[in-house]
Amino acid sequence: xxxxxxxxxISRAFGGVQALNLCSLEVQKGSITGLIGPNGSGKxxxxxxxxxxxxxxxxxxxxxxxxITNERPDKVFALGIGRTFQLTRIFGRITVLENMLVATQxxxxxxxGLTRSMSSTSEVTSAMEWLDFVGIARLANLQAGALSxxxxxxxELAYVLVANPDVILLDEPAGGINLTLVNEIASKIRxxxxxxKTFLIVEHNMEFVMGLCDAVTVMHQGADLVTGxxxxxxxxxxxxxxxxxxxxxxxxxxxxxxxx
Ligand SMILES: Nc1ncnc2c1ncn2[C@@H]1O[C@H](COP(=O)(O)OP(=O)(O)OP(=O)(O)O)[C@@H](O)[C@H]1O
Ligand SMILES: [Mg+2]
Numbered sequence: 293x294x295x296x297x298x299x300x301x302i303s304r305a306f307g308g309v310q311a312l313n314l315c316s317l318e319v320q321k322g323s324i325t326g327l328i329g330p331n332g333s334g335k336x337x338x339x340x341x342x343x344x345x346x347x348x349x350x351x352x353x354x355x356x357x358x359x360i361t362n363e364r365p366d367k368v369f370a371l372g373i374g375r376t377f378q379l380t381r382i383f384g385r386i387t388v389l390e391n392m393l394v395a396t397q398x399x400x401x402x403x404x405g406l407t408r409s410m411s412s413t414s415e416v417t418s419a420m421e422w423l424d425f426v427g428i429a430r431l432a433n434l435q436a437g438a439l440s441x442x443x444x445x446x447x448e449l450a451y452v453l454v455a456n457p458d459v460i461l462l463d464e465p466a467g468g469i470n471l472t473l474v475n476e477i478a479s480k481i482r483x484x485x486x487x488x489k490t491f492l493i494v495e496h497n498m499e500f501v502m503g504l505c506d507a508v509t510v511m512h513q514g515a516d517l518v519t520g521x522x523x524x525x526x527x528x529x530x531x532x533x534x535x536x537x538x539x540x541x542x543x544x545x546x547x548x549x550x551x552x
Contacts, residue, residue, distance in 0.1 A: 295354075296321040296490050297373070297459050302341055302351035303514075311337040312348070313514035317492075319459065324481065324491040326501040326522070329511030330535055335494045336378055338511070339461050343375050344368040355459075374457030378464050378494075380444040382451075384437030388428065391436050392419035392451050422450040426480060442469035449480070459490040466497040478504055502526065510534060 297319040304312040312334045319325045327335050340346035342353050344365040352361045355371055363371070382391050393415060423429040426446040431439065439447060445465060452460055465481075466474040478500060481491060495501050501508060502522040509519045512534040518525055525531055 294321040295319070296356060297342065297492065298354040299338060299342055300352050300354070302338065302348045302353070304337060304341060304346060304348050304350075310514050312341065312351075314351070315511065315515050316351075317509050317516055318519075319490060319492050320507065321490055322485070322488065323506045324485050324493065324504050326505035326508040327492060327494045327511065328496070328498075328501055328508060328525075329517070330537070333511040333534075334514040335511055336463055337514075339375060339463055339492075339494065342368075343373055343461065369455065369457070372458040373461065374452035374455055374459070375461040376445070376448040376452055376463055376465065378467070380441070380448050382436045382439075382444055382447055384435065386436060387433050388423065388436050388439070388447055389416070389419055389432040391447060392423060392454055419450075419454055422453045423447075425453070426450045427476065442473045445469060445477070446473075449477070453484070457489075459492065460484075462491065462493045462495075464495055465493065466495055466500045474500060 295318050297317075299315065299317045302312050302315045303310070315334060315338055317327070317338065327338070329335055337346060341348045341351075344360075344363050344367065347362055352359055354360065355368075355373060358371075360368060360371060369375075383394070386394075420429055420432065423432055426449055428439075428443055428446050428450070431443065436444070436447065449462070449465070462481075465477050469477075474497065481493075481504060485491060493501065493505065505522055507519065508522055508525045510517045510525055510528075510531050512530075517534055518528050518530055520528070
């Protein structure tokens with residue numbers, strides 16, 4: 293096994309909130325790795341640190357052994373880490389196809405990139421192929437703002453894929469979409485994984501995570517709590533405690549006795 297993406301000892305505070313507290317994570321090359329944990333446990337913040345959107349106060353990020361800590365998002369993207377966002381970030385006032393064509397330039401001068409791409413037949417062909425892969429090619433000329441939330445997620449997946457990243461970070465790909473679409477996304481991920489893509493997936497849908505992932509890391513209060521196979525994680529009592537809100541802050545409250 294080779295580690296493709298690695299975060300070591302990452303800490304990050306926002307004001308008084310310690311979003312990440314010495315968090316470490318390894319993603320093996322060729323794996324589908326799951327990242328789970330209760331709301332607010334730091335999953336999205338870790339994604340943001342690994343993709344250059346948030347600077348860590350402490351710790352390092354490595355891609356294929358190269359230190360990429362504090363690289364800017366466009367550089368990280370160019371180095372081969374693609375990501376989607378928990379709340380999708382697409383351009384609503386241009387078409388689905390146009391969104392695809394700005395995909396590779398989205399961090400800088402996307403308008404210039406779009407103009408160039410529109411005249412390049414091969415880029416349009418490739419964009420259409422990926423839209424077809426995720427099943428929304430028929431919507432190519434629709435304004436992206438008219439897409440449903442699930443279709444936006446598929447568009448985001450397609451525009452990440454068009455840039456051909458080595459590792460793909462998905463933030464809640466199954467969140468807020470119907471079951472048919474959830475299963476479709478799972479099968480797309482499996483197909484891509486077989487063709488060599490590595491995935492890191494944040495998701496609250498346990499069936500989705502457990503059915504898809506080779507390894508799962510559970511986060512709790514900004515740190516990695518448990519890492520293992522889906523069945524190891526499921527059997528670990530610490531995980532249940534984390535989800536039920538157990539922790540050092542939750543001491544049993546003594547019933548108040550009035551001495552009246
Ligand atoms: N930009 C920010 N400014 C202030 N606080 C932030 C910021 N980003 C994250 N936080 C805080 O950091 C903590 C971790 O948030 P994060 O979004 O990483 O959690 P999460 O595990 O992705 O949760 P969810 O499952 O609800 O998406 C939360 O307390 C959150 O409010
Ligand atoms: Mg999140």
